Amino acid sequence: MDPLIRTVTIDLGPRSYPVYIGENLLDQAGQLCRRSSLEGHAALVTDTKVGALYAERVVKALADSGFKVSTHLINAGEVSKSFPVIETLCEDFARHGIDRRSFVVALGGGVVGDLAGFAASIYYRGVPVIQIPTTIMAQVDSSIGGKTGINLSAGKNLVGAFHQPLAVLADTTTLATLGKREWNEGFAEVIKYGVIREKQLLSDLRHGALSLPALVRQCVEIKGLFVAGDEREITGSRALLNFGHTLGHAIETVAGYGTFLHGEAVALGMIAAAHVSANRAGLPEEEVKEIEAAIKHYDLPTRLPKALPLSKILERVFADKKFVDGKIRFVVTSKLGSAFLADNITIQDLESGLQAIEKSQP
Amino acid sequence: MDPLIRTVTIDLGPRSYPVYIGENLLDQAGQLCRRSSLEGHAALVTDTKVGALYAERVVKALADSGFKVSTHLINAGEVSKSFPVIETLCEDFARHGIDRRSFVVALGGGVVGDLAGFAASIYYRGVPVIQIPTTIMAQVDSSIGGKTGINLSAGKNLVGAFHQPLAVLADTTTLATLGKREWNEGFAEVIKYGVIREKQLLSDLRHGALSLPALVRQCVEIKGLFVAGDEREITGSRALLNFGHTLGHAIETVAGYGTFLHGEAVALGMIAAAHVSANRAGLPEEEVKEIEAAIKHYDLPTRLPKALPLSKILERVFADKKFVDGKIRFVVTSKLGSAFLADNITIQDLESGLQAIEKSQP
Numbered sequence: 001m002d003p004l005i006r007t008v009t010i011d012l013g014p015r016s017y018p019v020y021i022g023e024n025l026l027d028q029a030g031q032l033c034r035r036s037s038l039e040g041h042a043a044l045v046t047d048t049k050v051g052a053l054y055a056e057r058v059v060k061a062l063a064d065s066g067f068k069v070s071t072h073l074i075n076a077g078e079v080s081k082s083f084p085v086i087e088t089l090c091e092d093f094a095r096h097g098i099d100r101r102s103f104v105v106a107l108g109g110g111v112v113g114d115l116a117g118f119a120a121s122i123y124y125r126g127v128p129v130i131q132i133p134t135t136i137m138a139q140v141d142s143s144i145g146g147k148t149g150i151n152l153s154a155g156k157n158l159v160g161a162f163h164q165p166l167a168v169l170a171d172t173t174t175l176a177t178l179g180k181r182e183w184n185e186g187f188a189e190v191i192k193y194g195v196i197r198e199k200q201l202l203s204d205l206r207h208g209a210l211s212l213p214a215l216v217r218q219c220v221e222i223k224g225l226f227v228a229g230d231e232r233e234i235t236g237s238r239a240l241l242n243f244g245h246t247l248g249h250a251i252e253t254v255a256g257y258g259t260f261l262h263g264e265a266v267a268l269g270m271i272a273a274a275h276v277s278a279n280r281a282g283l284p285e286e287e288v289k290e291i292e293a294a295i296k297h298y299d300l301p302t303r304l305p306k307a308l309p310l311s312k313i314l315e316r317v318f319a320d321k322k323f324v325d326g327k328i329r330f331v332v333t334s335k336l337g338s339a340f341l342a343d344n345i346t347i348q349d350l351e352s353g354l355q356a357i358e359k360s361q362p
Numbered sequence: 363m364d365p366l367i368r369t370v371t372i373d374l375g376p377r378s379y380p381v382y383i384g385e386n387l388l389d390q391a392g393q394l395c396r397r398s399s400l401e402g403h404a405a406l407v408t409d410t411k412v413g414a415l416y417a418e419r420v421v422k423a424l425a426d427s428g429f430k431v432s433t434h435l436i437n438a439g440e441v442s443k444s445f446p447v448i449e450t451l452c453e454d455f456a457r458h459g460i461d462r463r464s465f466v467v468a469l470g471g472g473v474v475g476d477l478a479g480f481a482a483s484i485y486y487r488g489v490p491v492i493q494i495p496t497t498i499m500a501q502v503d504s505s506i507g508g509k510t511g512i513n514l515s516a517g518k519n520l521v522g523a524f525h526q527p528l529a530v531l532a533d534t535t536t537l538a539t540l541g542k543r544e545w546n547e548g549f550a551e552v553i554k555y556g557v558i559r560e561k562q563l564l565s566d567l568r569h570g571a572l573s574l575p576a577l578v579r580q581c582v583e584i585k586g587l588f589v590a591g592d593e594r595e596i597t598g599s600r601a602l603l604n605f606g607h608t609l610g611h612a613i614e615t616v617a618g619y620g621t622f623l624h625g626e627a628v629a630l631g632m633i634a635a636a637h638v639s640a641n642r643a644g645l646p647e648e649e650v651k652e653i654e655a656a657i658k659h660y661d662l663p664t665r666l667p668k669a670l671p672l673s674k675i676l677e678r679v680f681a682d683k684k685f686v687d688g689k690i691r692f693v694v695t696s697k698l699g700s701a702f703l704a705d706n707i708t709i710q711d712l713e714s715g716l717q718a719i720e721k722s723q724p
Contacts, residue, residue: 084445122522158452158485159484
């Protein structure tokens with residue numbers, strides 16, 4: 001194999017799989033699928049935006065390796081993560097003769113990965129999926145770990161499956177076509193890995209010390225570590241990946257899908273969680289500032305829009321999470337590079353944390 | 363526990379579960395759910411027909427054991443196994459506060475079990491399901507083994523999941539309210555177990571030698587055996603349960619959902635498969651007759667309607683199944699009480715088998 005390809009193995013026993021990271025991997029998609037012993041018909045799922053840029057290359061690569069390929073387009077954007085789109089996709093698979101011996105290839109960002117991965121998990125009660133993430137957020141986070149799903153009106157990802165891919169191809173050259181906002185949002189998850197596991201990442205980010213492939217590789221290794229210890233988010237290790245996400249999700253939902261990109265909402269959630277950590281877990285003030293500085297470095301939001309009252313966000317958290325005796329399980333950090341699940345965080349603690357990102361603050 | 367309850371364990375390692383079989387089990391639903399260490403909120407899914415008869419008793423039994431219960435009604439009938447109904451169900455769960463700590467109770471026949479089981483498998487990426495089958499077909503077959511799913515326009519059960527229940531409660535007193543046609547169709551699967559595993563069942567059926575609980579128990583044991591050896595239908599042992607189903611499904615689809623009940627189509631498929639077995643696997647003619655006699659004993663159809671040409675059925679099989687060098691894998695029997703997967707059955711063999719159930723035949 002190309003010596004320039006970095007490979008990280010996600011260690012899940014019989015469901016282990018390789019993540020290939022490198023430049024121009026798209027053109028090797030066929031060979032890499034063969035390495036996973038796939039054969040037959042490939043159903044390439046992509047969105048209108050990514051498809052226009054890269055579908056042709058992937059189709060060619062797959063066809064050159066002897067795969068029959070059909071292409072299935074969805075509209076770009078979070079609204080596609082819905083039951084009607086899944087239904088259309090599955091009916092479309094059937095019309096193209098995709099069967100239990102076929103496989104799905106998900107080419108795109110988080111939405112395509114979640115949607116195509118979920119379709120693969122339920123079509124014929126499960127066919128293999130190859131993830132080809134084309135955004136930073138998808139390469140460092142959502143393509144790894146098998147979480148797939150769609151949204152309900154009550155919330156994001158409330159319906160889905162754990163369906164590990166057979167392989168992930170992270171072609172870092174595809175990141176060059178990202179818009180500035182999509183580029184930046186991906187770094188919210190990278191910053192999260194710095195906070196919960198690898199402090200050095202935060203300064204590396206600010207000094208541009210890592211090449212893109214090296215950066216993606218490090219993030220994939222960290223994500224793989226948390227996932228391997230807790231594949232189905234039962235024991236709690238995987239839950240640490242939710243740092244910033246409890247409040248981030250609530251902000252994203254209350255603001256309305258589309259107001260904030262996922263990473264932007266997570267950035268806000270991380271600042272609030274950093275303040276909760278300072279108040280309840282002894283995170284030093286300068287480390288709170290270090291998190292904020294990394295977020296600012298990527299032009300991610302640090303303040304809520306005025307139209308978003310804290311009470312609405314707190315109501316949302318209250319509806320989503322289980323409070324026992326007024327307390328919630330919430331990921332905090334006492335020290336950069338580590339995190340733990342506190343079980344004694346109150347709604348008042350969350351309110352104090354959120355006050356740090358209120359518009360009226362300096 | 364009530365000494366009159368028979369318990370069969372479906373042996374699937376960490377996913378093993380008990381099947382409770384007995385009279386008036388509905389009233390013990392709460393206690394039996396507690397035995398599975400469930401707590402929290404129960405989402406009872408049932409259809410308009412079964413719900414009117416039994417929902418109240420199950421709700422009371424669950425509530426008496428301290429469960430919060432919400433009831434979710436679907437329309438009776440195969441057309442409910444669709445994406446829009448799954449979406450409505452999941453949205454309804456969310457509105458009622460069903461979360462990852464809740465569980466689903468499926469009360470009804472095969473449609474309810476398939477639909478509610480599938481909803482449970484994808485809601486919050488999987489919550490537990492308790493199956494309470496109320497038809498013979500569901501008690502002896504579909505509630506056991508974890509297959510769940512919905513239909514696409516291209517075919518039945520093309521979308522779904524393997525999602526084993528946490529327990530199955532087969533209350534044989536519920537069978538008393540079945541219509542004659544629903545009662546009879548259930549015996550198609552019982553006859554199948556006789557053909558592929560336990561010849562004695564066929565004469566027991568004709569002589570009414572078994573009580574209902576004893577009959578259900580024997581069928582559950584047989585189904586459990588095949589499922590335990592091949593949970594996800596990969597190695598082939600589970601595939602033997604498809605005796606009569608390849609042609610049965612094709613007949614059901616071509617005739618249009620609703621023309622035949624599932625068991626009626628399977629009965630036709632079994633007669634055709636018996637003739638294929640006689641022609642290609644040496645099944646003695648008197649054993650073919652024994653299968654036909656059992657099917658007639660339950661007033662199940664033995665001839666196709668005139669409007670259903672063989673060519674349409676064969677086309678359907680050709681579209682559904684993989685033919686290699688003109689040959690298909692197809693379950694046959696050489697001797698009642700056994701079956702094997704032949705890999706050399708041709709479309710001509712199927713045509714000969716189907717000719718035995720053509721209307722023009724005597």
